[in-house]
């Protein structure tokens with residue numbers, strides 16, 4: 060479903076941020092990407108939704124090469140992909156329901172987007188998405204009044220309304236307390252398993268990576284040092300990723 064072929068990318072003239080990275084993620088897989096700060100995890104995630112265009116190599120989504128897509132074709136691909144950020148990326152002065160409805164922007168005509176006037180069906184689906192993340196009673200609450208864990212669940216509900224098939228989660232629980240983090244990650248895991256969603260999650264937390272992912276990819280200074288099922292990771296391989304000079 061997702062593929063990177065021989066990706067090398069650098070932002071400036073100094074060291075490449077990613078070097079010769081190739082990987083595939085199958086539909087319905089939960090992959091964790093780990094590595095020290097600056098290892099290139101976010102850049103790798105951004106390749107998949109076209110926010111970063113690689114200098115060398117190609118990015119494939121469902122058999123389509125991103126660099127060969129533009130306009131409507133590119134939007135159709137991007138519609139399948141939702142991104143969940145550490146800092147939530149929600150509109151704080153809008154309600155939880157209004158934020159979830161932003162997931163329907165792709166499918167709506169411009170005037171609905173501009174007026175925020177969504178169809179009854181979209182409103183109903185947004186409430187269903189909120190129910191799925193356990194937040195239907197907070198539908199009318201301003202996002203600014205929600206806890207971090209609740210905000211992240213609103214972001215996940217927005218991804219559900221978008222009907223995304225791929226969730227790119229960039230350190231989604233880094234700012235949450237352990238209980239809220241577990242709630243959010245369990246929710247992502249349930250959605251991955253029940254809805255066959257593909258999840259690629261950046262994380263600094265190897266315990267969570269082992270607990271929730273099927274497979275872990277280790278990046279060190281932009282180089283993929285290990286790509287293996289969780290069962291093949293041990294203390295030595297984690298030390299290979301996190302140890303030494305960066």
Ligand SMILES: Nc1ncnc2c1ncn2[C@@H]1O[C@H](COP(=O)(O)OP(=O)(O)OP(=O)(O)O)[C@@H](O)[C@H]1O
Nearest residue numbers: 070071076094095096097098099100101102103261
């Ligand atoms: N838009 C950009 N312009 C210039 N340099 C960038 C840009 N984005 C990332 N970088 C640089 O690329 C390197 C890798 O950044 P990236 O955010 O991918 O790392 P990361 O592994 O996600 O780090 P962290 O865990 O701290 O979020 C860093 O040195 C960063 O400064």
